[in-house]
Amino acid sequence: MDDEDAGSLTGQSSRPIEPLALFEVLVRENADSLTAFLRAGVEDQAAVDDLFQETMLIAWRKIGEYDRVRPFGAWLRGIARNLVLAHYRKSAREVPFSSDQVLDYIDRRMAQIDRQSGDTFDEKITALRDCIERLEPMYREPIELHYGQQKTTEWIAQRTATTRDAIQKRLQRARLQLAQCLQRKAVLARTG
Amino acid sequence: MADDIDSNPPDIQQQADDRFVHALLLHMHDERALQHREQRVERAMLALREPAGRALQFPTWVRRTAWAAAAMVLVAACIFALTYSPTPALASLSDILGALNRPGDRAYHIAVQPPDPPSQGKVGLDRATLDLRDGNQYLLIRLDPKGGFQFDGYDGRQSWRISGGQVAETKEGLGAGGLGLTETMSDTLFSDLEPTLKQIGTDYTIERFDLAPLPAGGPPLRHVLASRKSRDVKGPVVIEIWADTKTGMPRRIVFDQAKFQGSTQPRRLTFDLVSEDVMPADWFTPAPHTAGKIGASPRLAR
Numbered sequence: 001m002d003d004e005d006a007g008s009l010t011g012q013s014s015r016p017i018e019p020l021a022l023f024e025v026l027v028r029e030n031a032d033s034l035t036a037f038l039r040a041g042v043e044d045q046a047a048v049d050d051l052f053q054e055t056m057l058i059a060w061r062k063i064g065e066y067d068r069v070r071p072f073g074a075w076l077r078g079i080a081r082n083l084v085l086a087h088y089r090k091s092a093r094e095v096p097f098s099s100d101q102v103l104d105y106i107d108r109r110m111a112q113i114d115r116q117s118g119d120t121f122d123e124k125i126t127a128l129r130d131c132i133e134r135l136e137p138m139y140r141e142p143i144e145l146h147y148g149q150q151k152t153t154e155w156i157a158q159r160t161a162t163t164r165d166a167i168q169k170r171l172q173r174a175r176l177q178l179a180q181c182l183q184r185k186a187v188l189a190r191t192g
Numbered sequence: 193m194a195d196d197i198d199s200n201p202p203d204i205q206q207q208a209d210d211r212f213v214h215a216l217l218l219h220m221h222d223e224r225a226l227q228h229r230e231q232r233v234e235r236a237m238l239a240l241r242e243p244a245g246r247a248l249q250f251p252t253w254v255r256r257t258a259w260a261a262a263a264m265v266l267v268a269a270c271i272f273a274l275t276y277s278p279t280p281a282l283a284s285l286s287d288i289l290g291a292l293n294r295p296g297d298r299a300y301h302i303a304v305q306p307p308d309p310p311s312q313g314k315v316g317l318d319r320a321t322l323d324l325r326d327g328n329q330y331l332l333i334r335l336d337p338k339g340g341f342q343f344d345g346y347d348g349r350q351s352w353r354i355s356g357g358q359v360a361e362t363k364e365g366l367g368a369g370g371l372g373l374t375e376t377m378s379d380t381l382f383s384d385l386e387p388t389l390k391q392i393g394t395d396y397t398i399e400r401f402d403l404a405p406l407p408a409g410g411p412p413l414r415h416v417l418a419s420r421k422s423r424d425v426k427g428p429v430v431i432e433i434w435a436d437t438k439t440g441m442p443r444r445i446v447f448d449q450a451k452f453q454g455s456t457q458p459r460r461l462t463f464d465l466v467s468e469d470v471m472p473a474d475w476f477t478p479a480p481h482t483a484g485k486i487g488a489s490p491r492l493a494r
Contacts, residue, residue: 024237031229032219040208040215049232056236097207105208106215122225125216147221172210175217179209191205 032121
């Protein structure tokens with residue numbers, strides 16, 4: 001992309017503004033939600049970092065195609081979505097979701113978070129903390145151990161004298177309860 | 193538009209909400225979320241700002257599919273880092289690592305301590321051999337626990353993999369590996385090698401910059417030992433390099449207390465230069481390594 005194209009991002013191409021600097025501001029603003037989107041699609045943290053970078057490189061290359069009416073974060077996620085799918089095609093890794101629709105749905109969930117009040121991504125998901133507090137202990141504890149203390153499901157299973165499968169199921173149920181809680185709090189749109 | 197969410201089948205909704213909340217929880221509990229975000233953004237912006245850096249930078253999938261490419265990224269990254277922090281020690285480091293890019297053949301043995309338990313049955317990196325030519329061709333030969341070797345190579349034009357004596361995949365350009373990657377090859381250390389080394393100038397302390405022999409003895413070599421300044425820095429705790437005093441060619445590169453993905457135990461990775469002999473002209477192509485051509489991996493087999 002040349003500077004003239006990039007200048008169209010600002011709508012004021014004659015103004016001496018560095019397009020890349022503006023791009024960086026937008027990237028920084030949307031970095032957390034993009035990372036969360038990638039983490040939802042890809043388990044491997046290294047792959048998340050790589051896909052993040054690839055998303056940025058493609059976004060900059062295609063910045064002339066960006067429709068300023070659309071939220072920038074959603075546009076980035078659109079690029080990231082395709083990269084996630086390509087990542088699975090390329091690596092032949094097992095895709096952890098059954099359909100591309102899952103990614104599209106996650107994208108819409110992210111858009112709902114984007115619309116929350118708050119300056120930062122953390123502020124926008126602050127309701128999640130309260131939802132965790134409201135979980136029954138049998139669900140809250142594995143969440144705190146697994147995510148808060150980075151304990152493996154194996155470790156939690158041994159500690160609680162149960163099986164790894166049982167812990168994985170409990171974590172899954174806990175996450176779905178948290179999603180329902182976020183719906184009740186109107187952070188997320190309600191589902192049927 | 194966001195709220196046409198009911199149009200999805202319930203199982204799709206559940207899967208998506210499960211993964212969505214999983215991602216939010218990961219973010220919420222990432223104590224270094226801010227630092228990680230800055231690293232990601234900086235890394236991306238650096239790639240966009242620096243045409244020279246971009247030219248040196250291997251694409252993501254190269255770093256993830258080829259160990260040799262990772263080694264070359266190491267070279268590139270170090271040289272690149274020096275443009276930012278040209279201290280004498282770092283300049284010497286650049287010289288040392290730049291030697292790997294010079295024309296010629298060289299072979300490194302790789303040791304991982306502690307290695308993967310044999311019971312895991314993975315194609316690991318311990319006891320692998322990494323052959324390099326001219327800084328742009330490579331051959332990684334790894335022991336396959338099921339028997340034989342696995343070869344991953346790039347001849348400057350085509351990348352390929354041989355597994356079980358058969359050509360499993362070839363691809364124009366870098367990145368053959370539509371095949372699943374081993375866990376080892378996607379280890380954080382290697383995929384993040386470039387940013388790690390870019391941080392040497394800022395996040396690592398050069399502890400030693402002197403002449404020292406290898407621990408086992410021998411003539412004095414150029415020696416650089418850099419240690420991580422803080423636990424917040426992602427990367428091995430210690431990076432240590434011994435190099436030939438005249439040519440700058442690394443004789444040994446060590447990443448100590450490096451954290452591998454999928455393992456909580458820090459490990460030590462050592463590359464030892466075992467040969468600078470000229471290899472056969474077609475050594476970096478699949479032909480010499482296919483079934484029926486035993487002796488394809490002489491250094492490893494010896």
